[in-house]
Amino acid sequence: MVAVRRRKKRTMRLIALGIVEGENQNVGGEDETGKENKEDDEFDSRFDMFDDSDGASSEDDNFSSYGESPSEDQESPTLPPKKIYHKFSMSGFKESEEVLLRLEMSSLNLAVGQRYDSKDDLERRLKLLTVKDQFDYDKHTCSTTEHYNRCRHATPNILGELYKSFLGDVGPAVHPTSVGIAITKQFGVKMEYWKSYRTLKFAREIDQRTPESVARLQIDENGKFMYVFLAFGASVNGFHFMRKVVVVDGTFLNGRYKRTLLTALAQDGNFQIFPIAFTVVDTENDDSWHWFFTQLKLLIPDDEGLAIISDRHNSIGKAITNVYLLAFRGICTYHLYKNILGRYKGKDAFRLVKKAARCFRMSEFTQIFEEIEAINPALHGYFQRADVRLWMRVHFPGERYNLMTTNIAKSMSRALSNARGLNIIRILESIRVMMTRWFAERREDARSQRTTLTRGVEKLLHGRVTATRDLTVQRIDDHHTEVKYGSSGESLHVVNLVERNCICRHFELEKLPCVHAIAAAEYRNVSRISLCSPYYTSNYLVSAYAESVMPVDSAQPVPEIVANKPCLPSTLTLMAGMLFFMSFGKHIYDSNMRNG
Numbered sequence: 001m002v003a004v005r006r007r008k009k010r011t012m013r014l015i016a017l018g019i020v021e022g023e024n025q026n027v028g029g030e031d032e033t034g035k036e037n038k039e040d041d042e043f044d045s046r047f048d049m050f051d052d053s054d055g056a057s058s059e060d061d062n063f064s065s066y067g068e069s070p071s072e073d074q075e076s077p078t079l080p081p082k083k084i085y086h087k088f089s090m091s092g093f094k095e096s097e098e099v100l101l102r103l104e105m106s107s108l109n110l111a112v113g114q115r116y117d118s119k120d121d122l123e124r125r126l127k128l129l130t131v132k133d134q135f136d137y138d139k140h141t142c143s144t145t146e147h148y149n150r151c152r153h154a155t156p157n158i159l160g161e162l163y164k165s166f167l168g169d170v171g172p173a174v175h176p177t178s179v180g181i182a183i184t185k186q187f188g189v190k191m192e193y194w195k196s197y198r199t200l201k202f203a204r205e206i207d208q209r210t211p212e213s214v215a216r217l218q219i220d221e222n223g224k225f226m227y228v229f230l231a232f233g234a235s236v237n238g239f240h241f242m243r244k245v246v247v248v249d250g251t252f253l254n255g256r257y258k259r260t261l262l263t264a265l266a267q268d269g270n271f272q273i274f275p276i277a278f279t280v281v282d283t284e285n286d287d288s289w290h291w292f293f294t295q296l297k298l299l300i301p302d303d304e305g306l307a308i309i310s311d312r313h314n315s316i317g318k319a320i321t322n323v324y325l326l327a328f329r330g331i332c333t334y335h336l337y338k339n340i341l342g343r344y345k346g347k348d349a350f351r352l353v354k355k356a357a358r359c360f361r362m363s364e365f366t367q368i369f370e371e372i373e374a375i376n377p378a379l380h381g382y383f384q385r386a387d388v389r390l391w392m393r394v395h396f397p398g399e400r401y402n403l404m405t406t407n408i409a410k411s412m413s414r415a416l417s418n419a420r421g422l423n424i425i426r427i428l429e430s431i432r433v434m435m436t437r438w439f440a441e442r443r444e445d446a447r448s449q450r451t452t453l454t455r456g457v458e459k460l461l462h463g464r465v466t467a468t469r470d471l472t473v474q475r476i477d478d479h480h481t482e483v484k485y486g487s488s489g490e491s492l493h494v495v496n497l498v499e500r501n502c503i504c505r506h507f508e509l510e511k512l513p514c515v516h517a518i519a520a521a522e523y524r525n526v527s528r529i530s531l532c533s534p535y536y537t538s539n540y541l542v543s544a545y546a547e548s549v550m551p552v553d554s555a556q557p558v559p560e561i562v563a564n565k566p567c568l569p570s571t572l573t574l575m576a577g578m579l580f581f582m583s584f585g586k587h588i589y590d591s592n593m594r595n596g
Helices: 034-050 119-132 144-149 156-166 176-187 193-209 233-241 286-299 314-323 333-343 347-358 362-375 377-385 407-415 424-448 455-470 506-510 515-523 538-544 581-595
Strands: 086-091 214-219 225-231 245-252 260-267 273-281 307-310 328-331 471-475 480-485 490-496
Touching: 156 176, 156 193, 176 193, 214 286, 225 233, 225 286, 225 424, 233 273, 233 424, 233 538, 245 407, 260 286, 260 407, 273 286, 273 407, 273 424, 286 314, 307 314, 314 328, 328 333, 333 347, 347 362, 347 377, 362 377, 424 538, 455 471, 455 515, 471 515, 480 515, 490 515
Parallel strands: 245 307, 307 328
Antiparallel strands: 086 214, 214 225, 225 273, 245 260, 260 273, 471 480, 480 490
């Protein structure tokens, strides 16, 4: 028998997010060689085949489809003085080997007749309960308070699970001291700094192991709404099967609420839009974008293999620099073209700028850059002052594949055009409905594809296979193959199938075999499918949409911390009445529990 001696429970409200009240947070067309010139534009023409019924196509470099945003090139408005923020956060859990709890931690209990998979599972459950419900199961001679405050079962691993479940936020703005104070007030455990540090570290490891649906609400010191962030677990987990390019953008909400919707999107292996996260903010400024990227970083870690594509908004650049230190930022080339047309006249100059931005080879870029200097010295000087790494494909230090614009974000804005005039809760629900439908339809479509590669890639490669009929192939050595157009030797290319590269650099940058690589592969009896990145396979596509986006469960009980946390309308918002967090938070909480 386990002797259980309970100590008197203390009643108190949870501290939202583990942030102590009063603690400040700083939130702060034409190519040069015959048939080869079509390869640059293949990505343009194929996207229309895979448009979504909502009107959200995944085309890239289709400039006619862009809408004009009145503020996308304007400077950020003057920011108000910094405020003291109170934050609320919720994150779902997924059952795994490391974290076995699916239910909310408050449902933990011990009862006669319960069974556990192992002794370790029972012991772990007992340790969680000793901290949560404040009891111990060993005889002792010291006082209850003294014994519990140095409870040996309150290890950083156990406290990390409790903190992650009850208090939620483990972002970079949370400090070990705040974690220690929160745990002491809630669970009565004395926390030294390094124990608080290890507890926070373990809670963050849990967060990284089990990315699930996340909803976070930011309010100011007066309890008024500021921002809300929403990412469904199905998207977070599906992103593992995407090329690591994230497109971010903001679009105006055109109803009475006059706010802005920020989006983070990817593109799947079938060239369809893959939504990752949505955020409603007051406006696009330094604070709102910094907050957005801080939340996004909890789901998509900073990494040198990550590329973030955006427009020229200064606040986006600042936020990426401050939050994503390792990722590479790229600028939408359409905004470059628009800027050029506004400042510098001449169709020839615009044509050359477009070619320079899309070049794959440095030699071609250098030649075009010299032509620009000859016909428009002022434009040439502009590019010399600009950071070409942001605009030009050949200079981009990371991998952006075919994503040269933010057009998928504009397409997403069109898909949500009917919802952009609704209130915030209804906008989020409209996004959920759209996501539920997209994931269901695409999951079924992905499973129905009988080819190793996705339908979009098959169509693309079919065109390249057709073009190989005009190529001549000659072996150089065991690894290198010479490919040229016709017998005259014009436009000669060298392909290395082992290293997966060609001097045209399409193969290297797209992670798909170019027309020359396909010709070399057929000559050497190598499957062209084996030369494609796994991101373009049907198996990856199925995995990307494997999880479902579930509707709200109205029967799910709402935690007291949610029900008792009011969220008032901001002073800039024209609402017909007061919005309380009991309804707003319940909606997010229900969606979280069903999706994670």
